[in-house]
Each structure stands twice: as structure tokens, then as C-alpha cells.
Amino acid sequence: MELCEDFLNRVQTFNIQTWFIKTSQLNPYKCAKHGWKNTGYNQLTCSVCQTKLEYEEPDYDVDYDYESELRRVTAFLNALEKSHHPNCPFSDGSVPFRLSSDFVYLNSEAFFQKNLETFDKIPNDKLSLPLLTPKVFDYLGEENVDLLWNYNEGTRNKTSVNAARIFALLGWRLAEVEEKLYLLCPFCGSYADIFYYATSFGQIQNLEENERISVESNKPLFDPADEHRFFCKWCSSERIIHPKPIGWQATLDFLRQRHYPFIRTGEAIIPEIEGSKGMADHSSLLKKEIMLNTQKLRMEREDDLKRVDQLLSKLDADGIRRRLAERRPEIEDIYRELLGADEGTNVFLSLIHI
Numbered sequence: 001m002e003l004c005e006d007f008l009n010r011v012q013t014f015n016i017q018t019w020f021i022k023t024s025q026l027n028p029y030k031c032a033k034h035g036w037k038n039t040g041y042n043q044l045t046c047s048v049c050q051t052k053l054e055y056e057e058p059d060y061d062v063d064y065d066y067e068s069e070l071r072r073v074t075a076f077l078n079a080l081e082k083s084h085h086p087n088c089p090f091s092d093g094s095v096p097f098r099l100s101s102d103f104v105y106l107n108s109e110a111f112f113q114k115n116l117e118t119f120d121k122i123p124n125d126k127l128s129l130p131l132l133t134p135k136v137f138d139y140l141g142e143e144n145v146d147l148l149w150n151y152n153e154g155t156r157n158k159t160s161v162n163a164a165r166i167f168a169l170l171g172w173r174l175a176e177v178e179e180k181l182y183l184l185c186p187f188c189g190s191y192a193d194i195f196y197y198a199t200s201f202g203q204i205q206n207l208e209e210n211e212r213i214s215v216e217s218n219k220p221l222f223d224p225a226d227e228h229r230f231f232c233k234w235c236s237s238e239r240i241i242h243p244k245p246i247g248w249q250a251t252l253d254f255l256r257q258r259h260y261p262f263i264r265t266g267e268a269i270i271p272e273i274e275g276s277k278g279m280a281d282h283s284s285l286l287k288k289e290i291m292l293n294t295q296k297l298r299m300e301r302e303d304d305l306k307r308v309d310q311l312l313s314k315l316d317a318d319g320i321r322r323r324l325a326e327r328r329p330e331i332e333d334i335y336r337e338l339l340g341a342d343e344g345t346n347v348f349l350s351l352i353h354i
Contacts, residue, residue: 003097004107010047012189013037021055025073027231028189033098034080035090049085104233108250111186111234115168119203122174128181129163130197130222131210136166139225147255157206164203169248170224171234183222187247188232197222 014028019038021027028038036044036053044053055076058069081093089096104111119127137145148165149156167183175184175191183192198210198219214221228235234247 004099004103006047007032007097007099008186010035010037012184012186013039014189018042020057023069023073024231025077026055029099029231029233030077031080033095034093035084035088036080044080046084046088046090048090049088051083051085051088053079053083099233101233104247105250108247109254112168112251115171115173116165118174119164119168124202126201127164127203128194128199128201129167129203129205130183130192130194130199131213132161132163132166132205132207133221133223134159134207134211135223135225136161137207140166144252147252159208160204160206162203163205167224169251171228171232171248172224183227185228185232185234187234188229190227190229190232192222192227196220 010032011028014031015038018041019028020042031038031044035046035048037047039045039052040054042055042057044055045051053076056072058072084091119129140148145161145166146156148169149160149162171185171187172183173186175182181194183194185191196219198214198217198221200210200213210221225235
């Protein structure tokens with residue numbers, strides 16, 4: 001976990017005021033994976049050997065064209081791997097830690113608990129939180145809102161939620177900077193000034209009341225999904241609409257298995273058995289569940305690949321380049337996932353020159 005924390009600390013140095021690179025190929029995950037942190041305007045510094053890199057953006061209104069931008073990005077990607085000092089642990093493209101989907105899935109509950117601790121350590125009468133938008137019911141559902149409810153606080157009515165647990169589930173931690181409280185996502189570095197939003201004290205909120213308070217205070221409600229950055233591996237609007245078994249969704253999987261006396265594996269419902277044998281069975285079934293989820297994800301990726309190939313077969317050469325430029329992150333990720341990082345990138349780059 002120490003390598004993961006170091007990685008996330010580097011990710012959190014990238015913010016919208018100093019990192020203006022729009023291409024997904026140079027997103028903060030890519031840079032942090034190779035040891036870089038953001039230390040100035042489009043500037044990177046290795047966290048170990050202190051080597052510096054600067055990305056020079058073109059004048060998009062004057063001399064921008066896609067082919068030259070592709071060459072510029074490719075050259076900078078190469079520099080991310082090759083610019084370190086020879087004795088640096090990141091030299092020659094070495095990657096001590098990779099934030100894989102499997103790592104996030106298997107450690108999701110631990111991250112959730114760490115997020116939740118930042119809320120639980122503050123007394124209710126001093127805990128001021130942004131008011132949540134009612135949209136949280138849309139992407140969590142009543143059952144999961146119930147799962148996050150602390151029953152020591154009484155029976156939940158229809159519109160009440162444990163806001164602190166929802167914030168923690170959807171990736172947020174409380175952080176204090178210069179005596180001001182912020183919400184911070186450690187996975188993408190997104191942060192929010194609490195007092196920009198309508199607020200209330202305590203962990204419990206009534207979402208019907210939230211809308212009224214928002215109107216009266218002339219301050220917005222907080223959407224804990226939309227405030228993440230596009231590349232976030234824990235939660236983002238895109239992942240809410242198309243949930244994958246990582247991050248917040250994986251946490252819900254583990255919480256359900258803990259709170260309900262059965263585990264679903266495929267179509268079977270298998271009762272939990274008490275005692276040490278039961279724990280062993282639980283672990284075995286959980287491993288099977290993870291394998292099934294992984295297999296399902298690979299099948300989805302293969303289906304995505306088929307759809308991409310069908311799309312490409314219907315387009316002319318100019319259309320292909322234009323659509324690839326528009327959908328580059330999704331398409332390249334598919335090829336890299338299915339074929340491996342190097343081979344997937346080579347296949348994608350070959351498509352650019354069709």
C-alpha cells in the first residue's frame with residue numbers, strides 16, 4: 001500500500017491550474033506511474049531523481065494539426081520513460097507500481113474505510129458537509145442507501161441518507177488546508193471547497209430538505225459523482241452510468257457480502273457457514289466471484305473491440321482519422337486491455353495511418 005500512497009500523492013499534484021494537457025495519453029495516471037509529479041505550468045519533476053520535463057503546447061489557433069500533435073505526444077511519452085537519471089528506480093521505463101483495476105477492486109473496502117475515518121473523527125456538531133443532490137438515489141438505489149445507513153441513528157425515512165458514508169463510498173475524504181476544510185479525492189486529486197456549497201452539520205441529511213435549503217441559500221448542491229476528474233479510477237460520471245467492479249462499486253460488493261447471510265456466485269445463492277470453515281468458504285467464493293467479474297469484463301472488452309472494428313469498416317480514411325481522434329482514449333484502452341500495453345498501442349497507431 002505504501003507504493004500506492006506514493007503514486008496517489010503524485011497524482012494529487014496535478015491540478016487544472018498547472019496541468020493543461022488535454023490528451024488522455026498524458027493524463028496524470030500515465031505521468032505518475034513513471035514517477036512524475038506536476039511542479040509548474042505543464043512542468044513535471046521526477047519525485048526521486050528530480051529530473052524536469054516541460055510540455056510545449058502548440059498554438060491551437062495557428063499551427064495545430066493532428067499529425068504533428070500525435071508526434072509531439074509520442075515524443076513526450078517516450079521522454080516520460082527515458083529521461084530519468086540512470087540510477088533512478090523509474091529509469092528505462094520501470095514501473096514500481098501500477099494502479100490496475102484488480103488492485104483497486106481488491107483494496108476498495110480498505111480505501112472506503114480510510115475515507116470514512118476522515119469524517120468519523122469529527123464530532124457531528126462540528127462536521128459541516130455539502131448538501132447532497134437527490135441524484136445520488138438514481139445511481140445508488142434505495143437498497144444501497146439502506147446498506148450505508150447507520151442503524152444506531154434510528155430508522156431511515158424515505159429521503160434521509162448518511163451523507164458521510166455516501167461521500168466516503170464515492171471517493172471523498174475530508175482534508176484540512178490552511179484551517180479550511182475541503183473534500184478531496186485521492187484517486188484523481190479533485191477537490192471541492194465545502195463552503196462554496198449549501199451545507200449542514202452532521203452526517204445525516206434529508207434530500208427533500210436539501211433542495212429547499214439550496215434555493216434559500218442560493219448555493220448549489222453537491223454531486224459526488226460529477227465532481228471527479230474524467231480519468232478517476234474510483235468514480236466518475238461515466239463509471240456511474242456504466243459501473244465496473246472497481247472503486248465505489250467494488251466497495252458495495254464487499255459491503256453486501258458482509259451484511260447479508262449469503263453470497264451470489266453466478267445464479268446460485270450459497271449460505272454463509274459459521275466458524276473457521278465458513279470463513280474459508282467465504283474466501284473461496286469471493287475469489288470465484290472476482291474471477292467471474294474479470295471474465296465478464298474481458299467479454300465486454302471483446303464485444304467493444306468487435307464494435308470498433310465494425311465502425312472502422314464503415315468509414316472512409318478521413319472519417320477513420322477523425323473518429324479515432326475523437327474517441328482515442330476509449331479505443332486505445334480497449335486494444336491495450338485486450339492485447340497488452342505495447343502491442344495494443346502499436347495496433348492503435350497502425351490504425352491512425354489507415
